[in-house]
Amino acid sequence: MNIYTADETKKEARNAPAEDVVRHDAEPVNSAKIRKPLYEARKKIFPKRAEGRFRQFKWIVMLVTLGIYYLGPWIRWDRGSFAPDQAILIDLAHRRFYFFFIEIWPQEFFFVAGLLVMAGFGLFLITSAVGRAWCGYTCPQTVWVDLFLVVERFIEGDRNQRIKLDKAPWSFEKVWKRVSKHAIWLAIGVSTGGAWIFYFADAPQLLLDLWTFQAPAVAYMTIGILTGTTYVFGGLMREQVCTYMCPWPRIQGAMLDENSLTVTYNDWRGEPRTHGTKKAASEGKVAGDCVDCNACVVVCPMGIDIRDGQQLECITCALCIDACDGVMDKLGRDKGLISYATLADYNANMALATGNGAHAINPNIVRDADGHFHDKVKHFNWKIIFRARTLLYMGVWAAVGIGLLVALLSRDRLEVNVLHDRNPQFVMESDGSIRNGFTVRILNMIPEPRVINLSIDGLEGATMKINGMDQPDSRSFDIPADPDKAVTLKVYVTVPRNQLHDDEQHFRFVAEDKSSNEHDVYKAVFNAPADVKNREHH
């Protein structure tokens, strides 16, 4: 079944006079008719509240995204007594990033880089499949503007009341409404900035510190800056941010193709726009489905007219679809005069309606005598999302994701890094034995104290001496490692003269947690004087 088919219960309303539909007075902000040269003030936009499927979906997205953002830092996650119990924490001071059961050290930042690669390919995938869905549904700018509009509508009313209030002279009512609107906006701004900083420190403690003015100055400054940006971008600038400040609308044009779904005005069935349908009928004129009510223009948060075609300003929030579907439903006509459609389908339908461009649009051609759409009319089809291009993006996206997952599950939580002294490369001791110096770093990457055994594998006759360890020379040392810390050791390896066979002998440092059998190995080289082989023969 086509989701755009008219509501059967309202079929009797078919061909109801369009004069019954309220006609809004609206002019799109980017109309060439009202443009001035050089520079111009922002044209105020008063988006009307829309109702429908997409609006419902956007409310859910808003609830989920804002919920994650504001509540995220408050989720607790027990990691024992040696690590913070905050589920999501970016601990810059200690250079650790916690995400539920995952802890990332700075050298594991490639996981974050991998997530960014996935985010990039995710955007390519979404954009090539359903156009600017990121902009229309999930971009923080869109979500916060939506939230600010909820406040604005609650205090000042819907579009017409807001326009009236805006034009009205200053009065007690206007001052009261304006002050409370901006106060709530600022409060949202403060809580937005506040939520941000909770990701970087223990949230309950930081909240207490903020309240008692004990928090670091940078916390207050960050809240201040984010309050300002949230208030200015969400309350005052809104669509200006998308149109003039954001680079994304200009980039993603390159990612759309003729099979990408974008919000489209189907003028092959809408034109010619006819508000006075009775008059047109009496004059025997052709009338398209568009009744020129401007409902699509007044709900648009960008203040544009989708009927002018695809435009840079359009964030594809689909509210015009909801508005138009409401009108079509009322008139008993098929929904989807404005719909998600591909350029390929649109072009095919346009060719049908214009006789391959031979004449002006005649919407009667696309329907049969019963008012049903012609078989040749192309409709929205989910299958178009799964095509070579999007499958390729999905493949790359999934491959990076699987790679990251494998890396995450197989990563070591015990590591040993070794730096061989280069100056001097080796030292002769008084008994003629040769000593090499190494800086050994043992990384205990779990929030538990451990005893790590460091030993030499190979290099017969060699013993280790470790600065600061109260233990005689040995081939094996037990190193106490603090939880979630790296231990740096100065290790001297000595080989007796009679055990030296080469000026370059290979051996391995083995770090092992005997209780969990976790271990890591470093392949090292023992250097000796170049004449060591000759001396052996004396």
Added chain:
Amino acid sequence: MADKHVDELSGVETTGHVWDGIRELNNPLPRWWVWTFYACILWAIGYTVFYPAWPLLTTNTKGVLNVTNRSVLKDELTAAKGAQKIYVDKIAAMPVADIIKDKSLSEFATAAGAAAFKVNCTPCHGSGAQGGIGYPNLNDNDWLWGGSADQIYTTISHGIRDPQDPDTRVSQMPNFGEILKPEEIQNVAAYVAEQSKQPVTTGNPAAGKEVFANNCAACHGDQAQGNRDLGAPNLTDAIWLYGSGEAAIIAQATKPRHGVMPAWKVRLGDTTVKELAVFVHSLGGGE
């Protein structure tokens, strides 16, 4: 523009600029953008008032904040010095042996000593403290004056054969070229070479043994094992300050060379010398 050109498709006026038939639409700039531009100009003017900006003939304008990169660096260095104070004060108050036992103090002192070593000691001892002919290698476990932290500290403090320090370490090997016959020196060199398991080619070790007992054992010991109290090197080991082999031993016995190290305490202060001692002690040969 004399005649306005309006783009047919968009209905927007063009700027009048044409490149290969392509015209530029004259879409208006948002007004807030123009304001931002003016705000940037104001910011730039404010910057020149507060910070050094305009070049003058011999100098430049200083700005009312009177900030320079040099003054910023000075503040940062002062702050860094202040942060180090807790360690430096403790080091000043503690004996070297105790500093080594304190983990965080010995880490700090080793790093500070390494820095001081690079500046003051590398010309003779080398950047890796590996020494050279006549300059002791500080990495090995052979010590003329002792390898404990306190002994190293004393050596660095007062130097070796520094005429200006009454407590300096002094040892003086006689010019045996004026006392012994060349043949006796050759034989004693053979004996010493044999003691340190070096090949003997020219002299007679058996004859040299008696020469050694009569002339050398007083300082170097009966077994040629050396004597740290006198700064007399151990002649049985593998480490030779002026080179190994009979020829080098003959040269050193005939007309000994003696190195000089200045007393560093008066130059660097007690704390830095302690840090140097901790660093040298950490190089692997410390006792």
